[in-house]
Amino acid sequence: MSQIFLTHTIALMSSLAEPPAWTQPLPEAYPPADMAMYHLPTGTYQTRAALAVRGGSFRDKRQFAASAVLVQHPKGDLLIDAGFGAGVAAHVAMLPRFMRAPYQAGRTVSEQFDAVGYDRRRLLGVLLTHSHWDHTSGLDGLLGSPVWMNANERQYAAEDPDGKVFRLVGQGHEVHEYGFESRPYLGFTNTYDVHDDGSVVVVLAGGHTTGSVIVFVTLPSDRRYTFIGDLTWQIDGIRRRVERPWLLSKLADSDPDQLRQDLLRIIALEGLMQIVPAHDLGSYDGIPLLAPAAATQSR
Template identity: 60%
Template sequence: MTGTLPVASPPAEMMIFQLPTGTYLTRAAFAVTGGAFADQRSFASTAILVQHPKGDLLIDAGFGAGADAHIESLPSYRRSPHDRAETASAQLDAVGYDRQRLLGVLLTHSHWDHVSGLDSLDVPIWMTAEERRYAADSTSDSVFDSVSRNHEIREFTIDGPAYLGFPRSLDIHGDGSVVVVSAAGHTTGSIIVFIALPDGRRYAFIGDLTWQLDGITGRLEKPLLMRKLADSDTKQVRRDMERIIALQDRLQVVPAHDARGYVGIPLLVTSPVGSR
């Protein structure tokens, strides 16, 4: 991409924070094409708090209080050794965060390691109708079904103008600060969330479009077997990866499971705007 980025007018009070909730181990051979079997990657499970005067959102929920049981509920081939940190809910409470500010959890998709933390977050779940159907039809991951009970589901439609090469978008606050696009390849309702901050920094939270930054910087897809097991539409994943690869020099790309992508995003360790 050589043109200017879309105009955004994020309010001066807008901030983002990372809330790491734990990690799990995956061999690089299962993460990126050409990865070494001996190379063990620590996959992050991190929520992002987006603070905005019109209301805050969490991007994904990370590990929850019941993460151990959630992992046990998965097929054996999907279980990995994991280390748990404080849940997103506990991290919010630790800084005295005012939960009334939180509009909900915006899911990049409904796989267990993105939704586990909903078990301790009594807030609406924001997702596309396509992703809701995907989660309902899943036969190998029942975690969303268990943690979403009694939650309000706020379905949204991505029917706005093209954005950074993606054919349709949704501008959450109407100021270009939080823009959602469809990336329906990993799951049938996956999304990417673009963030524009008042200091000029831009981010693309790409969920599981690729599991590691190598996928963007090295143009490396998931290994063939993992593509067949994990992705709903491998051709769509490839198209969306090309779009993000074209943007990598213009903004910070954050694959959900690569801690390197979160570098520079502050931790929620002091009271943010909106604390009691």
Template identity: 70%
Template sequence: MRSLPAPDLWTDALPTATPPPDMAIYQLPTGTYETRAAFAIRGGSFRDKRQFAATAILVQHPNGDFLIDAGFGANVAAHVAMQPRFARAPFQTTRTVREQLDDSGYDRTRLSGVFLTHSHWDHASGLDSLDLPIWMNRGELEYAAKDGDGKVFRAVSPGHEIREYSFEGPAYLGFSASFDVHGDGSLVLALAGGHTTGSVVAFVTLPSGQRYAFIGDLTWQLDGVQRRVERPWLLRTLADSDAGQVRQGILRSAALTELMQVVPAHDQRAYQGIPLLEGAAR
């Protein structure tokens, strides 16, 4: 398994963040689908079956709560059927984001919207059962409107208010531009690009000082960051809009692993330590 060159670890000061004391995050796992490691990471084994996570993150903040991604929706079977035949995989569902919010007693009027790390089906499916604004940048809106992999997004987004944001902030932890959602550094979106035109990394800083980097699909599994390995050539060709940008994003993420918890969207192991919502967020 050939690795990318080791990047220099991040040694500059971390960006300033002043999260409010009652800020918190929770994971909302909505299901998994099966993929062979051979299709997920360069040099992976065909015998190694990986259960790809479809998990949303709830970020609670007194100025407005947000979701990062939406997981599987109520109509996920139809969404899988919309994929090219080669991309369909066996899947299992638990409860949708909406069901988990409601079962916990969470007041959904607190939600200000959802940020998609990107608009592919396994991040957008759950929008079919959520009535809330979708926040997206111009590059991702244009990608989702035209690309074949935006088909599910185009099916589930009608009726949602689209709120466009722009990257008016400075470079952030090696990424070229940023958007500070609350203005306090607690939730910052950084433009990553490469997997899709406007894909982002969502950086979260908690009052405890714990930091997270939700890197979407820069890599599908932790192996990509820990061993600095890309997707196999065929999957890079099929899945990524700019493999070179993805490569740089992997290296930027790898440089941060000693400073924060780096979370590839589809690796269940990466969510370790993030509490489930259940009855905690009333």
């Protein structure tokens, strides 16, 4: 009993102070009636909870998602991240030994597109939340699709050691560099409204990598989602208000202070939208898988 009490106490001590809940009206959005969204899981890799969030247990093994999300819009579709690619084994081998983890590869985005007859001409590009290997590996099967990046992330991907896999799989891809406006959005100041209708809004959250982004999506049902990339690796980071373990933060994050501020901004939104950390498989619940009907949806 004392050990359980001690573990609980340590977890509480590591929690961030609870930010005030967001009480202002949510930003206006006018998603078209034929807009839709799909989850494309491409595999998982195993990490212990103790290495994912502060207060996590070494006995708790988490299956980290490697997924993409297709957002269909009559002005053109976007893929948020690319998941595992056909060359994932080689991509894992390029990582420092301490970063390699047991993984299970599923069907790549490219294979899922082909299975349903998806017309790739509809795809405006692959919008990366950031350029780490487990978000970019699948670019190896998406040649011809532009990669959407902001200037900060483009520089990070070109220079940082953790951009090594991207520099391999990004060869042959046009880079569509987008910029931000100084227009507030749910506490964030640098924002980009992709379709000018509030349905897909990208905000700069440069704590994990210097150009990391969060993507807010509003569907015609008025259901809202926020895809937070690696702001936290697991939903525990939101619900328990905990950051990454100190050492992992030092290794993984470009600006831990900025990341903490952005994490608190997202925590304040809990309950107002579905928050999806990229590697928390359960957080994708309710988002349908890509099916043949999606391939023929009218634009």
